[in-house]
Amino acid sequence: MKNIRNFCIIAHVDHGKSTLADRILQFTHTIGERNFRDQILDSMDLEREHGVTIKSHPVRILYDGYILNLLDTPGHIDFSSEVARGLTASEGALLLVDASQGVQAQTVTNLKFAEKLGLLIIPVINKIDLSTSQIEKTKEQLMNLLKVKEEEIILASAKEGIGVEKILDAIIGKIPPPKGEESPFRGLIFDAHHNPYQGADLYIRVKDGRIEKRTPIKFLARDLVGEVKEVGVFKPEPEEVDSLSAGEVGYLSVNIKDLRKILVGDTITTVDNGSKTPLVPAEKNKTFVYSSFYPADDGNYESLREGLLKLSLNDPSFTYEPETSSSLGPGFRCGFSGLFHMEIIQERLEREYNLSLVRTTPYLTLRIKNKNGEMVKVKDPASLPPLSEIKEIQEPFLSLFIIAPSSNIGDLIQLCLNRRGKQKSLVYLSTDTVLLTFEMPFSEILVDFYDRLKTVTHGFGSLDYYFIGYRSSDLIKLDILINGKPVDALSLIVPRENSQQRAMAILKKLKKAIPTQLFQVVIQAVINNRIIARETISARKKFVTGKCYGGDITRKRKLWEKQKSGKKRMKSIGTVKIPQEAFLAVLKT
Numbered sequence: 001m002k003n004i005r006n007f008c009i010i011a012h013v014d015h016g017k018s019t020l021a022d023r024i025l026q027f028t029h030t031i032g033e034r035n036f037r038d039q040i041l042d043s044m045d046l047e048r049e050h051g052v053t054i055k056s057h058p059v060r061i062l063y064d065g066y067i068l069n070l071l072d073t074p075g076h077i078d079f080s081s082e083v084a085r086g087l088t089a090s091e092g093a094l095l096l097v098d099a100s101q102g103v104q105a106q107t108v109t110n111l112k113f114a115e116k117l118g119l120l121i122i123p124v125i126n127k128i129d130l131s132t133s134q135i136e137k138t139k140e141q142l143m144n145l146l147k148v149k150e151e152e153i154i155l156a157s158a159k160e161g162i163g164v165e166k167i168l169d170a171i172i173g174k175i176p177p178p179k180g181e182e183s184p185f186r187g188l189i190f191d192a193h194h195n196p197y198q199g200a201d202l203y204i205r206v207k208d209g210r211i212e213k214r215t216p217i218k219f220l221a222r223d224l225v226g227e228v229k230e231v232g233v234f235k236p237e238p239e240e241v242d243s244l245s246a247g248e249v250g251y252l253s254v255n256i257k258d259l260r261k262i263l264v265g266d267t268i269t270t271v272d273n274g275s276k277t278p279l280v281p282a283e284k285n286k287t288f289v290y291s292s293f294y295p296a297d298d299g300n301y302e303s304l305r306e307g308l309l310k311l312s313l314n315d316p317s318f319t320y321e322p323e324t325s326s327s328l329g330p331g332f333r334c335g336f337s338g339l340f341h342m343e344i345i346q347e348r349l350e351r352e353y354n355l356s357l358v359r360t361t362p363y364l365t366l367r368i369k370n371k372n373g374e375m376v377k378v379k380d381p382a383s384l385p386p387l388s389e390i391k392e393i394q395e396p397f398l399s400l401f402i403i404a405p406s407s408n409i410g411d412l413i414q415l416c417l418n419r420r421g422k423q424k425s426l427v428y429l430s431t432d433t434v435l436l437t438f439e440m441p442f443s444e445i446l447v448d449f450y451d452r453l454k455t456v457t458h459g460f461g462s463l464d465y466y467f468i469g470y471r472s473s474d475l476i477k478l479d480i481l482i483n484g485k486p487v488d489a490l491s492l493i494v495p496r497e498n499s500q501q502r503a504m505a506i507l508k509k510l511k512k513a514i515p516t517q518l519f520q521v522v523i524q525a526v527i528n529n530r531i532i533a534r535e536t537i538s539a540r541k542k543f544v545t546g547k548c549y550g551g552d553i554t555r556k557r558k559l560w561e562k563q564k565s566g567k568k569r570m571k572s573i574g575t576v577k578i579p580q581e582a583f584l585a586v587l588k589t
Contacts, residue, residue: 109464210246404462409426
């Protein structure tokens with residue numbers, strides 16, 4: 001084990017993690033020039049298109065007689081659980097900071113978590129080749145943040161390959177080798193994927209002992225037993241080996257068909273003479289945002305169910321359960337860690353399983369205290385009890401911190417106050433950089449808060465947050481009626497103080513989003529059985545008297561009356577097809 005080093009790269013989104021991983025793989029000749037491409041560890045098309053890492057990717061590197069196991073982790077807030085699992089499987093971390101942007105909010109969050117786990121931190125300033133780089137300022141921020149000396153900070157450019165050798169030498173010289181016992185075998189599952197031939201592939205970090213092919217294993221968090229069909233490592237493509245020993249990172253293919261029983265973050269051990277002590281406590285799902293997915297074609301329901309099952313295998317922060325909507329039919333209520341997480345899951349379902357989906361407006365889990373004192377969780381507006389039975393409504397609150405230029409303090413404070421935020425602190429990190437801390441309802445940052453933050457700070461602001469609990473709020477249910485029929489998928493729970501303005505804005509957007517029908521469409525907003533706003537989409541015009549060139553006016557009147565009665569009948573039996581754009585319009589209001 002003395003020649004093994006397990007490390008990960010942590011940084012704010014778009015600070016160059018994947019590019020640095022590319023240069024390390026090239027420098028160590030882990031990948032030949034013929035097989036190399038940019039963002040080699042970002043295997044999903046979505047990762048390369050969005051320019052962000054979504055899943056952690058392990059790879060084994062052989063360099064100067066050492067085995068280096070690298071885990072490239074995501075930087076986006078919504079995938080923080082991926083970062084946490086990567087850190088848990090490592091002994092050290094490269095803290096990467098963009099020289100042109102300096103320390104950002106997510107940098108601080110990842111650093112605190114790494115320090116909590118006792119990881120050794122190697123500070124690296126990336127993108128020093130840019131004309132906009134501020135190397136001295138970034139050095140000052142890192143020295144204040146990490147309490148390190150200037151000579152301990154490595155200057156690098158992942159794009160140009162500058163500083164890669166120094167980084168590798170620091171990994172070997174500073175990060176401690178893994179520690180472990182010879183027996184019994186214990187391994188940490190930090191990721192898992194569906195294998196159509198074997199059952200499931202478990203990405204593991206071996207803590208103690210040794211594991212070989214055809215060994216019976218058991219999962220400590222679940223009453224589950226399986227047999228190892230294949231043992232391998234990542235170079236970066238999977239490559240079969242005879243065994244994995246303490247300190248190594250690799251994968252196990254196991255013959256488990258029921259993927260729902262596998263828990264990422266669980267500890268595995270051998271059935272015979274195995275351990276009873278888990279490596280880390282089982283991870284709780286951090287699911288805050290809920291939305292429902294419905295297949296546009298009812299025949300694709302089973303394909304959607306299969307896709308959700310496979311995606312949930314390696315993503316503990318993604319949950320789903322079946323539900324039926326009166327307007328959209330059978331579907332699934334899904335839980336996510338954030339809006340970007342939700343968009344990625346939807347895109348993966350549509351691409352990988354060739355599905356056309358209708359997604360409802362995202363909503364948050366609320367707590368309802370009934371008048372009899374009972375506390376009930378509500379996951380969608382349709383489940384909200386009648387107003388007469390509710391004593392108190394509680395919604396999730398976040399502790400929000402923003403790092404931004406000090407010149408934007410006034411606009412930032414106003415933005416947060418307009419979103420029902422309460423300022424808790426204001427700290428200057430340097431003469432021109434400030435850290436603002438607010439407490440705010442999750443619903444207020446759900447949609448466009450990050451975009452507004454970037455606009456106010458001219459692109460220099462960064463944001464991070466964590467959940468602090470449920471608090472009482474004055475909320476009310478807003479229903480949308482289409483031709484007198486409630487559409488549960490468009491229902492919302494909004495603050496009472498601005499419910500009227502919100503309702504009017506939603507109806508105006510729905511009027512633009514819903515296409516014109518052959519009959520009149522009436523859209524109404526209702527609160528507590530009282531209509532507070534209305535919009536009307538006029539019927540599509542049809543020139544039914546075009547062929548009447550002459551004669552008495554009664555001929556035309558007969559045709560008009562016939563058309564009128566036909567439209568009346570159509571309105572009573574016809575249905576309005578609501579496009580996906582209408583749900584998005586409600587979301588962005």
